[in-house]
Amino acid sequence: MKNTHIQTTVDDHRIAKLAAFAILLHMVEAVIPSPLPGVKPGIANIVTLYVLYQYGFATAAWVSILRVFASSLLLGQFLSPTFILSLSGAVVSLAALWLAMHLPKRYFGPVSLSILAAFGHIAGQLLLVRFWLIPHAGVAYLIPVFASAALFFGLINGLITAKLLYNKR
Amino acid sequence: MFNLPRYLKLLNPKLITQHVLSGDWLVLIAGLLCVLYLFQTLWSGEHAAKVQIRLGDKIYATYSLNQQREVHVHGKLGDAVIVIAQGKARFSKSPCTTQYCVHQGWLSHAGQAAICLPNQISLELMGDAKPYDALNY
Numbered sequence: 001m002k003n004t005h006i007q008t009t010v011d012d013h014r015i016a017k018l019a020a021f022a023i024l025l026h027m028v029e030a031v032i033p034s035p036l037p038g039v040k041p042g043i044a045n046i047v048t049l050y051v052l053y054q055y056g057f058a059t060a061a062w063v064s065i066l067r068v069f070a071s072s073l074l075l076g077q078f079l080s081p082t083f084i085l086s087l088s089g090a091v092v093s094l095a096a097l098w099l100a101m102h103l104p105k106r107y108f109g110p111v112s113l114s115i116l117a118a119f120g121h122i123a124g125q126l127l128l129v130r131f132w133l134i135p136h137a138g139v140a141y142l143i144p145v146f147a148s149a150a151l152f153f154g155l156i157n158g159l160i161t162a163k164l165l166y167n168k169r
Numbered sequence: 170m171f172n173l174p175r176y177l178k179l180l181n182p183k184l185i186t187q188h189v190l191s192g193d194w195l196v197l198i199a200g201l202l203c204v205l206y207l208f209q210t211l212w213s214g215e216h217a218a219k220v221q222i223r224l225g226d227k228i229y230a231t232y233s234l235n236q237q238r239e240v241h242v243h244g245k246l247g248d249a250v251i252v253i254a255q256g257k258a259r260f261s262k263s264p265c266t267t268q269y270c271v272h273q274g275w276l277s278h279a280g281q282a283a284i285c286l287p288n289q290i291s292l293e294l295m296g297d298a299k300p301y302d303a304l305n306y
Contacts, residue, residue: 041176107192115196119203140280144208151200159179162188 014055015062022047022067023074030075036142039149042118042157044071045093049114049161057098064090081133085125092124093117110165114158118150217279217294220258222251225289234258234294244288251292258292260285 025044034040044067052060068090072083100108100116126146129139189197222229222242229242232253239261240251247264257277260270263285270285279296 103192107190108196109188109190109193111189111193112196115193115200119200140211144204144211147204147207151197151204154200155197156176156179158193159184159188163179163184166188 011059015059015066018047018051018059019063019066019070022063023070026067026071027074030071036145039146041153042121043160045114045117045121046157046160046164048094048097049110049117049157050164052097052101052113053110053161053165057101060097061094064094084132085128088124088128089121090124092127093120096120096123109158110161111155111158114161115151115154118154118157119147122146122150211280216256216277217281217296219295220251220253220276221293221295223291223293229290231295242290244285244290246288249285249288249290251290258294259283260290260292263288263290 022044025047029040029043032040045064047067048060048064051063065087068083068086069078072078072080072086075082077083077086094117096116096119097113100113103112126139126143217234219231219233221231222240224242224244230240232238232240234253234256236253237255238253240253242249242251244264248262249260249264249270250262252259252261257275259275260273260283263270265285265287267287270283270288270290273283276283276292276294279294282291282293284291
């Protein structure tokens, strides 16, 4: 029998390790009860942001998307609306990060990026909800709640990331 | 493992002054203004003036809420009854099996909506000026 090997690089291993950590945080968050479905601290995004600073955008994107796929498999939500929402949130949030990372680093730190990514996250999810799940203006009523949560948790997650990055150096 | 009080403790002044750069303040303030604006426009709490009834993808009728009235609408499954009274509106009878629309009860604020998907009828309350027109494309 022929022995087939998939060649893996150091990068692959690093992405796998970081994604595993993000998945762990995602799992922890999944068991925390939330007052409103959809309002979550998004602590797994700390990993994405940290990775973005340490290893660049491509690694961060890998970690974020892998986290969405693997977590949904573990929670039994793969290809369900929850998964698609999670994915659209992650994709738009990555797009926001990609734009935000070009801001001058002297003035815009992890806190900016975290808040912008959090807003991107809810924007992606709400657009999907509006155009696919509930094609009606009724969702508009919840937007302020989601936006406040994004700002609040975006700030805290940004502070955590800043602290992690700062302590490392 | 994950405890909320400790997580919230990260909001301490020392950490904020240490890690929030000038641009971050800008983003933070812009975000705050954005949230306030959203609250103001979407949660105006404005009492609605009119109710718009939609049948399928068409506007069936628009009534003032300032009246006492029963509207019978013939939907895909059958007759639904919509009651308008004292600035409020609701589905009072619907031929659908789920009855979500009926259980939703009275709607009174601009922007609120009740949708009966099986019967393809929906109510949407509107103020004098529709508060979030920009989201409707």
